[in-house]
Amino acid sequence: MKYQLFLLLTLTLISCAHAQTATAQTPPALSSIRQQDIKTDIFDMAGDHFRGREAGTLDEMKIAVWLAEKARAIGLRPGGDDGTYFQFFSMVRNRISAASTISIGNHTFPLWTEALLPQTAPATVDAPILFIDRTDTNRTDIKGKVVALVASPEGLNLQVSLPPRRYMGLVARRYATGLLNKGAVAVIFIADPLAEAGWALNASYADHGTYANDGDPGSTLTERAPVLWLHESALPFVKTPSQNLKANISIEHFLYPSVNVIGIQDGTDPTLKKEYVVFSGHLDHDGVRNIPGPDSIFNGADDNASVNVALMAIARAFHKQPGRRSALFIWHGAEERGLLGSRWYAIHPTVPASSLVAVLNGDMIGRNSPDSAALLGSIPPHRNSSELVAMGLAANQEGPKFLLDTNYDKASHVEGWYFRSDHLPYARAGIPALFFTSLLHPDYHTPRDEPSRIDTEKITRIAQWMYRTGWKLAMSDKRPALDPNFKLER
Ligand SMILES: [Zn+2]
Structure with missing residues (x-):
């Protein structure tokens, strides 16, 4: 009888402990x-x-x-x-103003449809264009020039699944920084098919500009050398000798x-x-x-x-x-x-x-x-x-x-x-x-x-x-x- 009671108590305690664990878990x-x-x-x-x-x-x-x-x-x-x-x-x-202009010689490139400027920053450029090959970024006559080159996926170590929107940014990171460090006053990329595939989506973000909390760094902008994109149809303009790129980029701030x-x-x-x-x-x-x-x-x-x-x-x-x-x-x-x-x-x-x-x-x-x-x-x-x-x-x-x-x-x-x-x-x-x-x-x-x-x-x-x-x-x-x-x- 005693043993049975003990067993019963033990079993009850065990099942209570189980119930408690279950409660803690659910x-x-x-x-x-x-x-x-x-x-x-x-x-x-x-x-x-x-x-x-x-x-x-x-x-x-x-x-x-x-x-x-x-x-x-x-x-x-x-x-x-x-x-x-x-x-x-x-x-x-901050947003690039519609009054901003980009031109080569007599030809004006309307922003977003013919020229894509992913960065939101003021800029004033009036300088000769130097068209170079992608493999020729080490030349010594870059300083003071607007350097133009055709974008290419070669040498970028691209992942297969890369969304088209990311490509322009990768190209810019790979080439533009080095060229600007060598004294280029602007960089023009001529879009290849991969860049064209991401153009519209990139433009739809770039035209919105940048945002920041009031008073944060990034809420006020300083001049920056433009890194811009033109379509392949602009190739004759950038290849013509002694042409200047003129860019006047102004920013709206609200x-x-x-x-x-x-x-x-x-x-x-x-x-x-x-x-x-x-x-x-x-x-x-x-x-x-x-x-x-x-x-x-x-x-x-x-x-x-x-x-x-x-x-x-x-x-x-x-x-x-x-x-x-x-x-x-x-x-x-x-x-x-x-x-x-x-x-x-x-x-x-x-x-x-x-x-x-x-x-x-x-x-x-x-x-x-x-x-x-x-x-x-x-x-x-x-x-x-x-x-x-x-x-x-x-x-x-x-x-x-x-x-x-x-x-x-x-x-x-x-x-x-x-x-x-x-x-x-x-x-x-x-x-x-x-x-x-x-x-x-x-x-x-x-x-x-x-x-x-x-x-x-x-x-x-x-x-x-x-x-x-x-x-x-x-x-x-x-x-x-x-x-x-x-x-x-x-
Ligand atoms: Zn989210």
Whole structure:
């Protein structure tokens, strides 16, 4: 009898222990993150109605209001300025003025259609053109000249999968810097077929100019020797002896508003609720652009509506069952223009900076194979909190069990992906930070990034993974420590 009672007690204890482990591993409101909600929301957010949500346009304002309404409907309280969901900030835009001129002899080259100038900087040039062969960049008569050469992929060590848009930049890096260092006052590249393939898309970004936060380096520009592109039809002009290139490039400089949208679910613990687990994504994308083809709207379904709708689903879960710490949801503005919203918030947080326990950022979580993903900030030099990484990896094992790519997190990776999303300003500010992503694909930053191409089941599983990680952060007694000596490679 006694033995039987002992056995019974032991078995009960074992099953309780199992139940407790299971409770620790499954956050209570996991089932609130539903694929059907995610599907509905992503088709709304990445539909043509919002015209690609470009930073500094009414379309970005429109999506910000839409998100604020979603946050209100979910039950989050406003976490922005003056009791609203919004934190507005000013963005400086510099753009090449339409009054700028480029000519050789009597021939004028209209900007963007006949001449492409990828850099936004003022310049005045009136100097003779020297046409050289690509292999002849070491000659001694370069100083004071405008050097012209035909672009070629030879000697560039190109990857097979290189998108056409990247080619012009690679050619310029390979040749222009050296020529300018030798005293060239400008460089003209004659476009080859590869450059022509990327011309329209490059022009559609270059004509928009550059953006910066007000007062940042980059918000005011100084003279720079132009590096410009002409079509093959310009070859006779650059080859004719004793012709001058005349370029007068002037810059328009103006302020635009952008906005972060912020909602908070308060925690349950009287002390820990003053600390915040941050869920982060960006609400903007690349808008409507002047490119050939049937579709000019960059809907950014993967980039980054996928994460915006995941954040909404995670917010529903935290609202249903709050954690001990509070959860702060931030949909950043102007990420595509240089991480401007997150850089602004990291300097001007609407709650004390020291109360931000960790940032779980997502960018592009709805593409590529269903069982793969990546967690950037997991390995040095990008890892700034081993304790946070351990939570993220454990959450993956307890939940979706994605096969995690680690190549993109390496300092040597050519894409530098770690440096291209909104966790970065927080990591630089000394806040533990992770970046969840399903990585790049050929439709990245094209009108083909459409909701119909998205794997909403995958978004659901990554949202659940982010939620599981956030739940650990919200419930643990101790917040994750920063690793000592965190130092990024750039
Ligand atoms: Zn993005």
